[in-house]
Amino acid sequence: MEKVQIETFTVYGLTLRTANSLEMNPETANIPKHVQLVDSNIEIDYLSDARAYSVYTNYESDVNGFYDLLMGSTEIASAKRKLQSIDVVAGEYLKFDAEGEFPDAIIRAWQTAWAYFSSQDCKHSRAYTTDFEYYQSTNQVSVFIALK
Template sequence: MVVEQIPGFDLVGLCARTKNENEADASTAQIAPLWEKFSTEAAPKFTGAPQIYGVYTNYESDHSGLFDIYACSDLLSTDMSEDFKPIHVQSGKYLVFSAQGEMPQTVIDLWGEIWNYFSSPDCPHQRAYTTDFEHYLSPNEIRVAISIK
């Protein structure tokens, strides 16, 4: 992991509101259906070489509260449905974690590593809970950037 100062940038995607507790139960999970909808509605309309992101923002409190999740990209065509909303990733200081492997298990494992890191009593960083994001660099490589104070 590495600390990076990341400039803000804009994306467009689909949004859902959820919390981690809901994601543990398939009947209340929002993230997997959101990505499924994104892949069926957005992917066929991509132009160029899009960058794919998952953005977490509008945190109610901390990792236990509600948050917005966006499945999004920097390049979407103009004929997307009204369900697609703009999202701004805030500039700031981020702690960036990286992993390679088969998706979605690699991203699930990486989030486990992130939660363990921040729950450690001697963790030198504190989450800001502003905007966090996943950047899918390739079909088997991901970076997760966590906003820190």
Template sequence: MVELRHVANKVIHGLEVRTDNAAEMSPDKGKIPALWQAFDEAVPVDYKNGERVYGVYSDYESDHTGEFTVLAGFDGQSLPPDVNLKQRVIPAAKYLVFSHKGNMPQIAIDAWTEIWEYFSNPDSEYKRVYSTDFEYYPSADAIEVHIAVL
């Protein structure tokens, strides 16, 4: 399902790495799986009290071929004191949201495949701006990928 949403500013804290899509396509060079593992081990997310997990993509060098920064984080106020977390602000903007439900990591793969297909079509209604994009995990079996658009 794809839907257009306007999102307000949101502060996310987490761990981050710099990478590119070429590296992420290689199992031995990809940094994102290790980033999520480190986040899961270091940050206790209080799901029962409403905290949620986000993946924030920012600082794009160019388009899908350039480097970008990924932050694996959460929206909690109670930050673990022994973990050096970075802060990113998801800016208020217009986002095209791609939603999937099922088993991880397949739903993330399916969402990003749909995104790449959508934006590779020159006739797509919306154009990607490569500013800040984010993944939102409303539950263990759901993902919403928000792509900033014009």
């Protein structure tokens, strides 16, 4: 985990409204279906060094409420559907890295973040503005959590 400064940037993609309580149950999880929708409708311009992002925003409350999840990239080669966009809020973020097979690495990164923010040793507060996942490769992910 490390604290980093992020400048504003825009991600274009497709949005889903969900909650962690739904995503923890395989029968009600929407994210796996949303990944398939994004993969079949958006072509990311990897040749221009673009990478995939998932941006979490419009939090209803906290980790227990509903939120919007936009999956996409800063550079889209083509899209079969109309895309939405979100500006990632500039500011301080905590970065949690994980490597390994997806989605296990992504889940591990989030579990590490949740454990940190729920621990008595936590020295930071979440802003619940924009959090995001950045996929460096097919087996490396970083989760960025916005700080107050």
